[in-house]
Amino acid sequence: xxxxxxxxxxxxxxxxxxxxxxxxxxxxxxxxxxxxxxxxxxxxxxxxxxxxxxxxxxxxxxxxxxxxxxxxxxxxxxxxxxxxxxxxxxxxxxxxxxxxxxxxxxxxxxxxxxxxxxxxxxxxxxxxxxxxxxxxxxxxxxxxxxxxxxxxxxxxxxxxxxxxxxxxxxxxxxxxxxxxxxxxxxxxxxxxxxxxxxxxxxxxxxxxxxxxxxxxxxxxxxxxxxxxxxxxxxxxxxxxxxxxxxxxxxxxxxxxxxxxxxxxxxxxxxxxxxxxxxxxxxxxx
Amino acid sequence: xxxxxxxxxxxxxxxxxxxxxxxxxxxxxxxxxxxxxxxxxxxxxxxxxxxxxxxxxxxxxxxxxxxxxxxxxxxxxxxxxxxxxxxxxxxxxxxxxxxxxxxxxxxxxxxxxxxxxxxxxxxxxxxxxxxxxxxxxxxxxxxxxxxxxxxxxxxxxxxxxxxxxxxxxxxxxxxxxxxxxxxxxxxxxxxxxxxxxxxxxxxxxxxxxxxxxxxxxxxxxxxxxxxxxxxxxxxxxxxxxxxxxxxxxxxxxxxxxxxxxxxxxxxxxxxxxxxxxxxxxxxxxxxxxxxxxxxxxxxxxxxxxxxxxxxxxxxxxxxxxxxxxxxxxxxxxxxxxxxxxxxxxxxxxxxxxxxxxxxxxxxxxxxxxxxxxxxxxxxxxxxxxxxxxxxxxxxxxxxxxxxxxxxxxxxxxxxxxxxxxxxxxxxxxxxxxxxxxxxxxxxxxxxxxxxxxxxxxxxxxxxxxxxxxxxxxxxxxxxxxxxxxxxxxxxxxxxx
Numbered sequence: 036x037x038x039x040x041x042x043x044x045x046x047x048x049x050x051x052x053x054x055x056x057x058x059x060x061x062x063x064x065x066x067x068x069x070x071x072x073x074x075x076x077x078x079x080x081x082x083x084x085x086x087x088x089x090x091x092x093x094x095x096x097x098x099x100x101x102x103x104x105x106x107x108x109x110x111x112x113x114x115x116x117x118x119x120x121x122x123x124x125x126x127x128x129x130x131x132x133x134x135x136x137x138x139x140x141x142x143x144x145x146x147x148x149x150x151x152x153x154x155x156x157x158x159x160x161x162x163x164x165x166x167x168x169x170x171x172x173x174x175x176x177x178x179x180x181x182x183x184x185x186x187x188x189x190x191x192x193x194x195x196x197x198x199x200x201x202x203x204x205x206x207x208x209x210x211x212x213x214x215x216x217x218x219x220x221x222x223x224x225x226x227x228x229x230x231x232x233x234x235x236x237x238x239x240x241x242x243x244x245x246x247x248x249x250x251x252x253x254x255x256x257x258x259x260x261x262x263x264x265x266x267x268x269x270x271x272x273x274x275x276x277x278x279x280x281x282x283x284x285x286x287x288x289x290x291x292x293x294x295x296x297x298x299x300x301x302x303x304x305x306x307x308x309x310x311x312x313x314x315x316x317x318x319x320x
Numbered sequence: 321x322x323x324x325x326x327x328x329x330x331x332x333x334x335x336x337x338x339x340x341x342x343x344x345x346x347x348x349x350x351x352x353x354x355x356x357x358x359x360x361x362x363x364x365x366x367x368x369x370x371x372x373x374x375x376x377x378x379x380x381x382x383x384x385x386x387x388x389x390x391x392x393x394x395x396x397x398x399x400x401x402x403x404x405x406x407x408x409x410x411x412x413x414x415x416x417x418x419x420x421x422x423x424x425x426x427x428x429x430x431x432x433x434x435x436x437x438x439x440x441x442x443x444x445x446x447x448x449x450x451x452x453x454x455x456x457x458x459x460x461x462x463x464x465x466x467x468x469x470x471x472x473x474x475x476x477x478x479x480x481x482x483x484x485x486x487x488x489x490x491x492x493x494x495x496x497x498x499x500x501x502x503x504x505x506x507x508x509x510x511x512x513x514x515x516x517x518x519x520x521x522x523x524x525x526x527x528x529x530x531x532x533x534x535x536x537x538x539x540x541x542x543x544x545x546x547x548x549x550x551x552x553x554x555x556x557x558x559x560x561x562x563x564x565x566x567x568x569x570x571x572x573x574x575x576x577x578x579x580x581x582x583x584x585x586x587x588x589x590x591x592x593x594x595x596x597x598x599x600x601x602x603x604x605x606x607x608x609x610x611x612x613x614x615x616x617x618x619x620x621x622x623x624x625x626x627x628x629x630x631x632x633x634x635x636x637x638x639x640x641x642x643x644x645x646x647x648x649x650x651x652x653x654x655x656x657x658x659x660x661x662x663x664x665x666x667x668x669x670x671x672x673x674x675x676x677x678x679x680x681x682x683x684x685x686x687x688x689x690x691x692x693x694x695x696x697x698x699x700x701x702x703x704x705x706x707x708x709x710x711x712x713x714x715x716x717x718x719x720x721x722x723x724x725x726x727x728x729x730x731x732x733x734x735x736x737x738x739x740x741x742x743x744x745x746x747x748x749x750x751x752x753x754x755x756x757x758x759x760x761x762x763x764x765x766x767x768x769x770x771x772x773x774x775x776x777x778x779x780x781x782x783x784x785x786x787x788x789x790x791x792x793x794x795x796x797x798x799x800x801x802x803x804x805x806x807x808x809x810x811x812x813x814x815x816x
Contacts, residue, residue: 085481085488085608085609085610086338086339086342086488086489086490086491086609086610087480087481087487087488087490087491087492088342088343088345088346088491088492088493088494088605088608088609089477089478089481089491089492089493089605089649089653090601090604090605090649090650090652090653090654091478091649091652091653092652092653092657093656093657093658094604094608094653095563095567095600095604095653095656096656096657096658098567098604098607098608099566099567102567102568102569102607103569106569
C-alpha cells in the first residue's frame with residue numbers, strides 16, 4: 036500500500052482543516068484515506084516537582100513505579116482522547132464524502148511514527164501547528180519542521196479552515212526538481228481543472244523567461260488555465276504578495292534540502308513561507 | 321539542527337533548571353567526600369565534578385544523567401595517590417579518558433550484554449556498601465558530638481520533606497548542611513570540618529598539564545590504574561544509563577556515552593581534577609527532581625562551580641558530620657533493597673552471583689574485579705544449566721549384536737564428560753549406531769568427545785555408525801548469524 040492519503044491528527048484547532056483537506060485530497064486522487072493519531076507518552080515530567088533531593092530506602096524502585104504509573108495514566112487519557120478525535124475525524128470525512136476512512140493510533144513521537152508509515156503514504160496532510168505549539172502564533176509546530184525535513188513524500192500543510200483550492204501558485208526556480216514538480220502538478224488529479232500560476236523570483240532574464248514559458252506551456256498542455264510572472268525581491272515576500280494579489284488558495288513548493296548545508300541555504304525560504312503563508316502549502320519531493 | 325538542539329536542551333527548561341540546582345547542591349558534599357576517599361584535596365574532586373558534568377552535558381549519550389567525581393573511581397585511586405602523588409593521578413585521569421574514547425570507537429559498550437542483571441545488582445549494592453564504609457573513618461574515635469550531629473543530619477534529610485509547602489521545594493540535604501553548619505559555628509564544638517580536610521577551590525579552574533615525566537616508566541605506573549578506572553567508569557556509566565533509560569522510558573546512545581565520558585575525563589585531568597563517571601544516586605535525584613535534558617547536567621556543573629568558588633569560606637565551615645549524613649543517605653538510596661527481598665524468590669545461582677559480586681567487590685575495594693568475577697560466575701552457571709539439557713537414550717536393535725544411541729540436546733565443554741559417560745563401552749556388541757540428528761555440537765571439546773567415543777568403541781571391536789552428524793555439527797562454526805532469520809534458526813535448532 037503506497038497510495039494512501041495519510042492525515043495526522045492532533046487536538047489542535049487545525050484538525051478540522053486537516054480533516055477536510057485530507058478528504059478532498061483522498062477524493063480527488065481516488066486514494067484511501069487514513070487518519071493517524073500519534074500518542075507521545077514520554078515527553079512529560081510530573082506536574083508537581085519534588086525537589087527534596089534526598090534518596091530514601093528503595094529510591095530507584097519507588098521512582099520507577101511513580102514514573103511508570105504517571106506515564107500509564109497519561110497514556111490512557113491520551114489514547115482515549117486520541118480515539119475520540121480519530122472518530123470525530125472519521126465522521127467528518129464520511130460527511131465530506133470519503134467512503135471508508137481508516138483510523139490508526141501509534142505510540143511514539145510524531146516524526147518517528149510518520150517515518151515508519153512513510154512507505155504507505157502517497158500524501159501526508161498535517162495541520163500547520165501542533166497541539167503544544169498552538170499558542171505561539173505564526174510559529175511552525177515544533178514537530179512539523181522535522182517532519183518536513185525527514186520525510187520523503189509530498190506533504191500538504193493546511194490552515195484551520197477548508198477552502199476548495201481553485202487557484203494554485205507554484206514557486207518555480209527552473210531547477211531540475213522544480214521542473215519535475217511542474218510536471219507532477221500538471222498530471223496530478225488533485226489539481227485537475229484548477230487555475231495554475233507560476234512565479235519565478237529573481238531579475239527578469241531571457242533564460243528565466245523561457246523557463247517560465249516552458250512551465251506555462253506544460254501546464255496548458257495538461258488542460259490547466261495557466262499564467263505566470265517573474266518578480267524581483269525576497270522569495271517569501273514576493274510569493275506572499277503574489278498570493279494576496281491573485282487570491283491564491285494553495286501554494287506548491289519544492290522541499291527542504293535534505294543535507295544540512297543545503298537546508299541552511301535553501302530550507303530557510305521554505306520555513307519562512309510555511310510560517311508566513313495563510314493558505315495550504317504543498318511541499319513536493 | 322535547531323530543532324534537535326531545542327529538543328535536547330530547551331524542551332524542559334523549568335524542570336531542568338530546578339533539578340540542575342538541586343543536583344549541584346547535592347554534588348558538593350559528594351565531590352568533597354570522594355576527594356577525601358581518594359586522599360586528595362577537596363578541590364580536586366570539585367574541579368573534576370564541574371568539568372565532567374559540563375563536558376558530559378555536551379558529549380554524553382544519555383540526557384539527564386549526571387556524571388562527576390564518584391566513589392567507585394575514588395576507591396581505585398587511593399594507592400596511586402599515596403605512592404606517587406596527585407600529578408600521577410592527573411596523568412592517569414588523562415589516560416583513562418583516552419582509553420574510554422577508544423572503547424567508544426571500538427563499540428565496547430555492546431559487551432554490556434554479557435553483564436547479567438544479578439551482576440548489576442551486585443555492583444550497585446557493593447557500591448552502596450563501599451560508600452558507607454568510606455564514611456566509617458569519620459565515625460570512629462570521635463566524640464559523641466559527631467554522632468549526635470550525624471543522627472540529627474539524617475533526621476533532617478528524611479524528615480524535612482514531610483514539612484508542608486517548603487518540604488518538597490527545598491532540597492533536604494541542603495537544609496541538613498545549613499542547619500548543622502549553623503549549629504557547629506554557634507556552639508563552637510570541637511569537631512572536624514571540611515576546611516580541615518584540605519584545600520578548597522578559591523578560583524576558577526585553570527588549565528594545567530600534569531607534572532610527570534613523559535616516559536615508559538610513568539606509563540607503567542599509571543596504566544594499571546587507568547585500565548581499572550576505564551573499566552569501572554564505563555561499567556557504572558553504562559549501568560546508570562540503563563537505569564535512566566528504564567526510568568524515563570527513552571533510549572540512550574551507549575557508545576557515544578563511552579566517548580563522552582572519555583572526553584570529560586580528559587577535560588577533568590587538564591584542569592586538575594580526578595577521573596569520574598556517571599553517578600547512580602545523583603542521576604536518580606536529577607530524574608526525581610524533574611531533570612530530563614542535557615540542560616540539567618550543564619546547570620548542575622556550572623552551579624556547582626559557582627557555589628563552591630563564591631561560597632568557599634562557608635563550604636570550609638561545613639562539619640564533616642553533615643557530609644557523612646548526606647553520604648549515608650546516598651548509600652542508602654543506591655542500595656537495591658529489593659534485591660534482599662528477592663533473594664527468596666530468585667534461583668540460588670542468581671543469588672550466588674549477586675552476593676559473590678558484592679563480597680568480592682567489598683573485599684578488594686575494586687568494582688572491576690567484582691564485576692569480572694560476577695560475570696564469570698554467571699557464565700559458568702549458565703553453561704552448567706545449558707549443559708544439563710542433554711539426554712542420551714539407547715535401545716537394543718538386535719540383542720547382543722546391535723544397539724542404537726540417540727543423543728538429544730547440547731553437547732559442549734560443560735556437558736562433554738557426561739556425554740562420554742553415557743555410552744556403555746563394556747557391553748560386548750557388534751555394532752552401535754549413534755543418532756545425532758537431534759544433538760548440537762557447540763565446540764571442539766564436543767567434537768573431540770565424540771571422537772573419543774568412536775575410538776573407544778572401535779578398540780572394543782565394535783563397529784560405529786553415525787547418523788545426522790552434519791546437522792549436529794553445523795553449530796560448531798563461529799558466526800552463524802541466524803538470530804534474525806527464523807528459517808535458519810529452525811534449521812540449526814530444529815527438533816527441539
